[in-house]
Amino acid sequence: xxxxxxxxxxxxxxxxxxxxxxxxxxxxxxxxxxxxxxxxxxxxxxxxxxxxxxxxxxxxxxxxxxxxxxxxxxxxxxxxxxxxxxxxxxxxxxxxxxxxxxxxxxxxxxxxxxxxxxxxxxxxxxxxxxxxxxxxxxxxxxxxxxxxxxxxxxxxxxxxxxxxxxxxxxxxxxxxxxxxxxxxxxxxxxx
Numbered sequence: 001x002x003x004x005x006x007x008x009x010x011x012x013x014x015x016x017x018x019x020x021x022x023x024x025x026x027x028x029x030x031x032x033x034x035x036x037x038x039x040x041x042x043x044x045x046x047x048x049x050x051x052x053x054x055x056x057x058x059x060x061x062x063x064x065x066x067x068x069x070x071x072x073x074x075x076x077x078x079x080x081x082x083x084x085x086x087x088x089x090x091x092x093x094x095x096x097x098x099x100x101x102x103x104x105x106x107x108x109x110x111x112x113x114x115x116x117x118x119x120x121x122x123x124x125x126x127x128x129x130x131x132x133x134x135x136x137x138x139x140x141x142x143x144x145x146x147x148x149x150x151x152x153x154x155x156x157x158x159x160x161x162x163x164x165x166x167x168x169x170x171x172x173x174x175x176x177x178x179x180x181x182x183x184x185x186x187x188x189x190x191x
Contacts, residue, residue, distance in 0.1 A: 002169040003076040003176070004065040005084060007159060020101075020138025021154045022057070024146055027097035028089055029055035029064065033082035042082075045075050053079060059123065059136055073171050074179045080166070081183035084159045089148055098146070101138050108137075 030053050036042050046052065049072025056063045064083055066076035108117050120135045138146070166184065168176040 001070040001073055001076070001171045002065060002067045003073065003080060003171065004063055004167050005080050006165045006167065007062050007064070007084070007163055017154045017157070018142050018146055018150050019135060020142045020146055021150050022062075023101055023136065023138040024094070024097050024151060025154065026055065026057040026062070027100050028087065028093055028151070029057075030079070030083050031093050032088050032090055034086035034088055035078070035082050042079050045079065046072060048072070049075060051076060053083075057136075059119075070171060073168070073175055074182070077166075077176070077179040078183045084155075084164070085184070087151075087155060089151055091148065094146075094148060094151070098143060101143060105137065105140060105143075 030039055030042055032038060036045070042053065046066070046068055049068035051066060051068030051072050053064070053066045055065065064080055066079050068076050108114065116137055120137060124135065161184075166176070166180050
């Protein structure tokens with residue numbers, strides 16, 4: 001069974017936020033939440049169901065995926081809900097993300113896979129003054145300045161019901177609906 005959310009947002013939604021916030025959120029996916037103090041707790045919750053999670057981030061969309069045996073559907077849906085609606089980033093988490101991004105940037109400078117940099121530059125040239133021209137990789141100029149409030153504001157502005165789709169593959173539809181009603185109640189009740 002696979003349960004995922006696809007959210008129509010990412011770097012191109014940084015127009016009203018510090019550039020690079022989405023890159024931080026990519027690094028912080030499936031970290032500390034209201035119900036889980038660490039990624040290891042999420043892994044432990046999924047372990048009985050043979051579960052795993054991952055997130056994929058592109059220029060204009062982010063996909064959060066939890067795969068598990070069908071009897072782990074409710075746990076998988078809860079973990080997605082926690083990740084999207086109840087993240088609680090600690091200062092340590094944010095600093096670890098900042099260090100990871102700084103290392104990634106340094107690797108690019110040393111000649112590591114240049115495709116992301118080239119893609120960013122091509123999009124910036126092709127879509128000048130358009131959100132598709134925003135960088136996927138956090139700029140060095142904003143890297144030291146992104147704070148918890150920036151991340152929280154981005155999530156509140158972009159992780160919205162009207163911008164998400166909850167999808168299940170290999171699961172009973174009614175069971176997925178019940179689990180969504182339980183773990184995404186604000187999403188289902190958005191006017």
